[in-house]
Amino acid sequence: MSLLVTGAVAVAAGGTVLLANPRAAVADPIEDCTTTTGAIVAVDFGHWGGGVVRGCDADPSTGMNLLHKAGFTTAGTEHDGPAFICRLGTGSFNGGTQYPTPAEEPCTTTPQATAYWSYWIASPGQQIWSYSQFGAATQKPKPGEVEAWVYGGTDVGGTSGAPSFTPDSVRARNTGPSPSASPSASPTATSSPTGPARTGDPAAAAAWLAARLVDGDHMENWAFEGPDYPRTAQTAIALAAAGTQDPALRKVLAFLRAHTDAYLYPDGPAGKPDSGAAALLALVAESTEGDPRSFGGRDLLAALTDHVCAGPGENGKCTAAGDFYGASSPWAQAWAVVALRRAGVTPPASALARFAVLQCADGGMAGSMIVAGGYCESDPGSTSLAVLALRGVADQESTAKKAAEQLAASQQADGSYAPYAGAPGDTGSTAHAAQALLAVGQGARQSAAKAWIAARQGEDGGVRPDEATPDADPAATEQAVLALTGTDLGTVRHNPDGATTPPAGRTPDPARGSAYLTDRARLIDGHYYEAFPAFADFGLTIDGAFALAATGTDDTALRGIVDFLDRQGKDANDRTVNDWTAIGTEYAGGGSIGKEALLAEVVGRDPRAFGGHDLIAALAAVTCAKADDSTGCAGAGNYTWATSVFSQALGIMAQLRAGDTANAAAPIAYLTSLQHADGSWPSLIPATGDSDVDSTAMAVMALALVPGDEAAAAVDKGVAWIAGRQLADGGFPGAAGDSTNSAALAVQGMTLRRSAHGAGIAKALDFLAGQQNDDGGFNVASEGQRGSDVRASTQVLGGATGVSFGTLRRDLGGTPTPTPTATGTATPTATATATATVTPTATATATVTQTATPTPTATQTATPTGTGTPSPTATPTATATQTTSGSPTASGAPVLPGTSVRPADVAPVADGIDEPVRGGVGAPVVAIPVQVGSSAVRGGGLASTGTETLVLTGAAGLLTALGAAAVLVARRRTGTAPGRHR
Numbered sequence: 001m002s003l004l005v006t007g008a009v010a011v012a013a014g015g016t017v018l019l020a021n022p023r024a025a026v027a028d029p030i031e032d033c034t035t036t037t038g039a040i041v042a043v044d045f046g047h048w049g050g051g052v053v054r055g056c057d058a059d060p061s062t063g064m065n066l067l068h069k070a071g072f073t074t075a076g077t078e079h080d081g082p083a084f085i086c087r088l089g090t091g092s093f094n095g096g097t098q099y100p101t102p103a104e105e106p107c108t109t110t111p112q113a114t115a116y117w118s119y120w121i122a123s124p125g126q127q128i129w130s131y132s133q134f135g136a137a138t139q140k141p142k143p144g145e146v147e148a149w150v151y152g153g154t155d156v157g158g159t160s161g162a163p164s165f166t167p168d169s170v171r172a173r174n175t176g177p178s179p180s181a182s183p184s185a186s187p188t189a190t191s192s193p194t195g196p197a198r199t200g201d202p203a204a205a206a207a208w209l210a211a212r213l214v215d216g217d218h219m220e221n222w223a224f225e226g227p228d229y230p231r232t233a234q235t236a237i238a239l240a241a242a243g244t245q246d247p248a249l250r251k252v253l254a255f256l257r258a259h260t261d262a263y264l265y266p267d268g269p270a271g272k273p274d275s276g277a278a279a280l281l282a283l284v285a286e287s288t289e290g291d292p293r294s295f296g297g298r299d300l301l302a303a304l305t306d307h308v309c310a311g312p313g314e315n316g317k318c319t320a321a322g323d324f325y326g327a328s329s330p331w332a333q334a335w336a337v338v339a340l341r342r343a344g345v346t347p348p349a350s351a352l353a354r355f356a357v358l359q360c361a362d363g364g365m366a367g368s369m370i371v372a373g374g375y376c377e378s379d380p381g382s383t384s385l386a387v388l389a390l391r392g393v394a395d396q397e398s399t400a401k402k403a404a405e406q407l408a409a410s411q412q413a414d415g416s417y418a419p420y421a422g423a424p425g426d427t428g429s430t431a432h433a434a435q436a437l438l439a440v441g442q443g444a445r446q447s448a449a450k451a452w453i454a455a456r457q458g459e460d461g462g463v464r465p466d467e468a469t470p471d472a473d474p475a476a477t478e479q480a481v482l483a484l485t486g487t488d489l490g491t492v493r494h495n496p497d498g499a500t501t502p503p504a505g506r507t508p509d510p511a512r513g514s515a516y517l518t519d520r521a522r523l524i525d526g527h528y529y530e531a532f533p534a535f536a537d538f539g540l541t542i543d544g545a546f547a548l549a550a551t552g553t554d555d556t557a558l559r560g561i562v563d564f565l566d567r568q569g570k571d572a573n574d575r576t577v578n579d580w581t582a583i584g585t586e587y588a589g590g591g592s593i594g595k596e597a598l599l600a601e602v603v604g605r606d607p608r609a610f611g612g613h614d615l616i617a618a619l620a621a622v623t624c625a626k627a628d629d630s631t632g633c634a635g636a637g638n639y640t641w642a643t644s645v646f647s648q649a650l651g652i653m654a655q656l657r658a659g660d661t662a663n664a665a666a667p668i669a670y671l672t673s674l675q676h677a678d679g680s681w682p683s684l685i686p687a688t689g690d691s692d693v694d695s696t697a698m699a700v701m702a703l704a705l706v707p708g709d710e711a712a713a714a715v716d717k718g719v720a721w722i723a724g725r726q727l728a729d730g731g732f733p734g735a736a737g738d739s740t741n742s743a744a745l746a747v748q749g750m751t752l753r754r755s756a757h758g759a760g761i762a763k764a765l766d767f768l769a770g771q772q773n774d775d776g777g778f779n780v781a782s783e784g785q786r787g788s789d790v791r792a793s794t795q796v797l798g799g800a801t802g803v804s805f806g807t808l809r810r811d812l813g814g815t816p817t818p819t820p821t822a823t824g825t826a827t828p829t830a831t832a833t834a835t836a837t838v839t840p841t842a843t844a845t846a847t848v849t850q851t852a853t854p855t856p857t858a859t860q861t862a863t864p865t866g867t868g869t870p871s872p873t874a875t876p877t878a879t880a881t882q883t884t885s886g887s888p889t890a891s892g893a894p895v896l897p898g899t900s901v902r903p904a905d906v907a908p909v910a911d912g913i914d915e916p917v918r919g920g921v922g923a924p925v926v927a928i929p930v931q932v933g934s935s936a937v938r939g940g941g942l943a944s945t946g947t948e949t950l951v952l953t954g955a956a957g958l959l960t961a962l963g964a965a966a967v968l969v970a971r972r973r974t975g976t977a978p979g980r981h982r
Helices: 063-069 202-211 229-242 246-258 260-264 275-287 300-305 330-342 349-358 380-390 397-409 427-439 443-455 474-485 496-500 510-518 538-551 555-566 577-581 590-602 615-621 645-657 661-673 693-703 709-724 740-751 754-770 790-799
Strands: 039-044 052-057 072-075 087-090 116-122 146-152 224-227 529-532 535-537 732-734 737-739 831-838 843-851 878-885 960-962 965-967
Touching: 039 063, 052 063, 063 072, 063 146, 202 229, 202 474, 229 246, 229 260, 229 275, 229 474, 246 260, 246 275, 246 496, 260 275, 275 300, 275 330, 300 330, 330 349, 330 380, 349 380, 380 397, 380 427, 397 427, 427 443, 427 474, 443 474, 510 538, 510 555, 510 790, 529 538, 535 538, 538 555, 538 577, 538 590, 538 790, 555 590, 577 590, 590 615, 590 645, 615 645, 615 661, 645 661, 645 693, 661 693, 661 709, 693 709, 693 732, 693 740, 709 740, 709 754, 732 737, 732 740, 737 740, 740 754, 740 790
Parallel strands: 039 146
Antiparallel strands: 039 052, 072 087, 116 146, 529 535, 831 843, 843 878
């Protein structure tokens, strides 16, 4: 008897139990197998003077059935039964004689390793053969897979005797329907206009988990006595994700702290720490806003970084170099990387490189800690966790991208994921995949997976592990909670102490604030806010969506905004979000594109297919190679027409959240270069030497997504600077004075280092609550004009949650089918005639008549407005007359709300958003409807619209005549006061 008792010679447990019919079956036609459906098997009869014979099984279930349905016959051994293939034959060679013949091999017992049928696999896309570690009766062929049988000799590792022909030489050539087609149609077929009908109830699932805690503080397992520490740790993370079971979560945390050593040191306190334990406990600490460097008296991060395997060995605790000590699966390896990255620690290079070995040819990750050349079969759980671990890691973009693509391609038609080929979908695999899909912007696929999970949830809140199992399961329910809440191991953040012990003082009321924002008098048709009548303010509209996403108070209104933008809805002047971003034109605004992409990511949609465009590719395309004022580039890495730190940060967050790390490197370097020695950032680009709370908060939120100690140190300095700017009443200085907008952004920034700034955060929230009015909206500042302001309210509501724009998520259940609409030309041009009357009184009237022409003129080219939009677009002639009131300055122009009177030679600065207009003498000309005056919201003044103030130069300080027409000239903003530029 040979020692060859594993791998291709796996023996059925039942000995001689018949596992497959050894007789020839009616073969499926070879053309029934395609590159993406069915499986091909090739048998090499060369040892007996024959050739390679191919066959097809259009719907294979096992490797054994693949052989039979492809037209081959098999025979086993007397000892092992038919499950061990000892002979093979086919009707196309020697009349169906099975080989080896009885004279060569009696097939009584297991053949010698020097002469037997060895079994080889090549997954879809794999260019080399892998020796199968499973018998044909248990191997599950994947769609598009090719298998081979070769007679000869090899050892259990398959180090020799591989097929002499390549996988591609025997693959199916005809193409067929892709099994990776978007499954959204099926799982969401019952969806209503407001989203999928089945979204699941994470709160009920969390309650079900809490009810299963033994003694109210830990999980146990029927398979062994005592606490199940891994299950308990993952239950803690699930309870944190739900945020609804804080008393139970506090007990679980106390239990884990008290038993840290028992879990961390399975071999006793003199042994080495187990990496899986260290990683999960670190993730528990990070998910609950604790300190992984001091949890249960242990530095869990050091337990990981100080114990990385140099090579195989150590009593089986190291499979290969780069393993975290004791990592028994790719899951533990990924947990460790996620935990380190969350803490701002750069994972060891060897640990990251290990994933390249674990990656199978199809892009998925193996389910075990294989070594190079080992049999690799993709596991959806391992693949999902690897995506979460590696996305955004320098030098790992290719590995992460391949894994994400394989994950998307392996989703089943019903939205689920199978643990292995041929198996039905299961909750654990699907829930892991849903977390990774959302992280990489695959919103439609994530929504389909989530709907499938929701269908497994019972009335008691628990989630079943699969369709066939009647009872709920803790492991399935834990992962389901993360999927249903739209979070993952890298983003869960909930302090159970904060829920029951709120910080001293008041906090803003999100429900009343949201009602103010969604009032029909402000949110036009439920879709957008206006810059001025008939013109949508797309930047402010996205701000409103961010606020609604952060508070989670009105998903219907949020979905209305998102669908309007995604479907390229038009305002009353036929302008879409694409006119605002100027995407595809020479005036594309990097900050605007980044802001739109970030919204798509926040709500779980695909930024690579949002609003009819690939926004991530567009960001890469508008990254400057060098300084060039004609393209709005202040330097290499700046985005075109991104003239503020706000805009630069928005683009970076969008790229990093999409996993486009390589293209984000230059923008990150440019943003980092703008940081002052004291930790602050300036407001404008190019920098004017000022330091701004708002911009510093945005910068640290962006850099918090960047791995490595350098970025973490920059965030530390930035957050410390922000905290030092807090005023006595809890507010923060901004362009409008003691600003609510700045205070809200400061809360978001300080929350990145909550443990050090909890008191300052509480004080800021109290300040913000004091600025909330009876209508639910917020004042711009604590002094000056009172009254609710839409822009201030959007920032306060979102900022008060403390959730960074870099991690904000509110899943809306997938992307609708966009309805394309006509867009402007790549280089829109227009002529305009403008007349204006300015008096030294507080009333100003401006009348602008626009006539769009399809022919470029010699004197005019569209240029970005404050929101980066070539304006006007090709629209019918229109006349707009606006009359507002305001306080005149020395030159007769009214003072904008939130600004102070400046000397006549300094441009006034509005507390607006998005990129300030670049330009100056000789700059491109913009013709836009102009409203001069002051009105917080109701009058629609510029300060409340988000457009940058246009400095009108020429006679009377307002108009410059070019040729026979009077046109408005936009000059680069030169004010030095900090302000908002989103």
